[in-house]
Amino acid sequence: MKPVTVDMLRAHLMAASLTAMGAEAVAGLALLVLPVSQHMFSTTPFRLVAIAVIVGGVAVIRQLAHAAFDLAVQSRHATVRSTRQVSIAEDCPRRWLVVLHLRFIGRPFVLGGQ
Numbered sequence: 728m729k730p731v732t733v734d735m736l737r738a739h740l741m742a743a744s745l746t747a748m749g750a751e752a753v754a755g756l757a758l759l760v761l762p763v764s765q766h767m768f769s770t771t772p773f774r775l776v777a778i779a780v781i782v783g784g785v786a787v788i789r790q791l792a793h794a795a796f797d798l799a800v801q802s803r804h805a806t807v808r809s810t811r812q813v814s815i816a817e818d819c820p821r822r823w824l825v826v827l828h829l830r831f832i833g834r835p836f837v838l839g840g841q
Contacts, residue, residue: 739831804820
């Protein structure tokens with residue numbers, strides 16, 4: 728597998744695992760606060776909802792990262808070079824989201840350059 732593909736998959740899996748961790752925290756709180764039995768968490772509808780929440784969470788994270796990239800380009804914290812490589816300034820306020828977007832789409836980038 729190409730390193731770019733591995734990096735893209737790693738970014739998506741990271742977003743999915745963060746979403747799953749948040750969903751698990753909410754489910755744990757539901758067990759403590761609401762009168763929900765543990766059996767409900769092993770049913771097929773719950774598993775389908777969990778998968779939908781994870782996929783939806785990844786989509787939301789991708790949209791947030793894309794919006795951060797667009798803002799960085801508009802504010803000139805990120806510049807696209809002629810080689811399709813993106814240069815990200817050190818003082819970019821949403822730098823980690825910009826890097827995440829670039830990893831999602833598999834585009835090369837340089838940190839700290841202008």
